[in-house]
Amino acid sequence: MxxxxxxxxxxxxxxxxxxxxxxxxxxxxxxxxxxxxxxxxxxxxxxxxxxxxxxxxxxxxxxxxxxxxxxxxxxxxxxxxxxxxxxxxxxxxxxxxxxxxxxxxxxxxxxxxxxxxxxxxxxxxxxxxxxxxxxxxxxxxxxxxxxxxxxxxxxxxxxxxxxxxxxxxxxxxxxxxxxxxxxxxxxxxxxxxxxxxxxxxxxxxxxxxxxxxxxRDDEEHDSDAAREATGHLVLSLLDFAADTPAFATRLGHAEQEAVRLLLERRGTSATAPDRHTRLYPGYLGRIAPQDRDLVLPGLMERVALVGxxxxxxxxxxxxxxxxxxxxxxxxxxxxxxxxxxxxxxxxxxxxxxxxxxxxxxxxxxxxxxxxxxxx
CATH class of the missing domain: 3.20.20.30 (Luciferase-like domain)
Known part of the structure; x- marks a missing residue:
């Protein structure tokens, strides 16, 4: 490879x-x-x-x-x-x-x-x-x-x-x-x-x-370090879901709740015409510590390599x-x-x-x- x-x-x-x-x-x-x-x-x-x-x-x-x-x-x-x-x-x-x-x-x-x-x-x-x-x-x-x-x-x-x-x-x-x-x-x-x-x-x-x-030895898959290293990809998926309600409905309950929290924290909604100005600042950059809880283990497994x-x-x-x-x-x-x-x-x-x-x-x-x- x-x-x-x-x-x-x-x-x-x-x-x-x-x-x-x-x-x-x-x-x-x-x-x-x-x-x-x-x-x-x-x-x-x-x-x-x-x-x-x-x-x-x-x-x-x-x-x-x-x-x-x-x-x-x-x-x-x-x-x-x-x-x-x-x-x-x-x-x-x-x-x-x-x-x-x-x-x-x-x-x-x-x-x-x-x-x-x-x-x-x-x-x-x-x-x-x-x-x-x-x-x-x-x-x-x-x-x-x-x-x-x-x-x-x-x-x-x-x-x-x-x-x-x-x-x-x-x-x-x-x-x-x-x-x-x-x-x-x-x-x-x-x-x-x-x-x-x-x-x-x-x-x-x-x-x-x-x-x-x-x-590292004895490190959990959802450690803070793992979330920070992969959070930019997970947040990009949540941004897409927040911007695309039809896709969001195909996610599980925990993931849909993460989308709801993301929209709430960004002060916008899935239908707001200016939502792109709230969702994408800092896109694919290092995530803020307060957003670590949005980096769910299932989403990490889906888009990133952790192990x-x-x-x-x-x-x-x-x-x-x-x-x-x-x-x-x-x-x-x-x-x-x-x-x-x-x-x-x-x-x-x-x-x-x-x-x-x-x-x-x-x-x-x-x-x-x-x-x-x-x-």
Whole structure:
């Protein structure tokens, strides 16, 4: 299992990218969430200049944030700074739209956007539309301006089959936020595989974004330290539930009570038109101590990895067997120290795995790895 890190975009995180590279991590990502975090293209530009090997990803942009030409210009410019190291995560804008008080775009709009980005970033022309006007557009300058020669890796943000099918049709990989159920991952891979054209070559990667906490001896699963290390993901789920009453009704009684308390503490309601201004400040940042009680054990188990080293090895191995290629962790308390512990855990897992076990896992995962191509 490869490993990566994701952080909120802001100047200064290039030092974390350098440290991630020193630790041997495979990728370094930043979120694309305007009005909450900094600009990801500015941040990754700094990371590109400071690093030499590590792959750099944006997770995830959407057609709601920028036009395809503007987005392609950003990614191709990054590709000029870090040739062949750029990962373009694309989604419907679930979070970025909700933080603006809007709803996500459709899967059809997502697919059109991915297709346009793939064409433009490869130096091809694409159809650009404004109202009734349609024009063919392409980069009019390349060379020192942008890099359309080295490939950019495209991954589609997906929690369900529609987005996974877009990934299949566009020969793209998958990235999912807090999805730790191996059965759900097999379903996503099946949807991507079924939608992929017969001519799709090679393998496209799958990434899962989560949080991780290794328990100390005799530490409880719901300790304050565990809640703080994983609370940002749990609160993001509760924010979504508070913003989406239909989803909240599918939660258990304790989880629905946590949603009610969250709305009460933020001084808003599930129907208030300005609720996004109350729910999302500090989104995906370190939680306040007074919100620890909202980080319920069941929700921690659902979206984050908490356990002993043996517990975590079992869960990570199950994800790997389900076809997940890379585990991306967001550290929020002491990022350099958390990144080092993450790398240490994976080194321990590798060194303590029996050779027969590693071989069997590779054999099991091989069919998934051939399901679609990397563009």
């Amino acid at each position: 490869r490993a990566g890190v994701v952080v909120a975009a802001h100047p200064g995180v290039e030092d974390l990218a350098v440290r991630a590279e020193e630790l041997g991590l495979h990728s370094f990502w930043v979120y694309d969430t305007p009005m909450v975090h900094g600009d990801p293209f500015v941040t990754l530009s700094l990371c590109a200049k400071a690093t030499r090997r590590i792959r750099l990803g944006i997770g995830a942009t959407s057609p709601a944030l920028r036009s395809a030409p503007a987005s392609a210009s950003g990614f191709a410019s990054l590709n000029a700074l870090a040739p062949g190291r750029i990962i373009c995560g694309v989604g419907t804008g679930n979070t970025a739209r909700r933080t603006l008080g809007m709803r996500p775009f459709t899967a059809a709009a997502l697919e059109d956007f991915v297709a346009s980005l793939q064409d433009l970033c490869a130096g091809r022309s694409t159809e650009y539309r404004e109202g009734d006007q349609v024009r063919d557009v392409r980069f009019l300058h390349s060379g020192a301006h942008v890099n359309t020669t080295d490939p950019i890796e495209f991954v589609v943000a997906a929690l369900g089959p529609k987005a996974a099918a877009v990934a299949g049709r566009r020969s793209a990989g998958l990235v999912s936020f807090g999805l730790l159920d191996p059965t759900a991952w097999r379903a996503l891979h099946a949807a991507r595989r079924d939608a992929a054209p017969a001519s799709a070559p090679g393998h496209s990667r799958s990434y899962v974004i989560t949080a991780l906490h290794v328990l 002993t080293r043996d517990d975590l090895r079992t869960r990570i191995a199950a994800l790997e067997q389900a076809g997940v290629d890379e585990l991306i962790v967001q550290p929020v308390i002491d990022p350099p120290a958390e990144m080092a512990r993450f790398a240490e855990l994976l080194d321990w897992m590798e060194s303590s795995s029996a050779p027969d076990s590693r071989t069997a896992s590779a054999r099991w995962a091989q069919p998934e790895r051939n399901e679609s191509s990397q563009p």
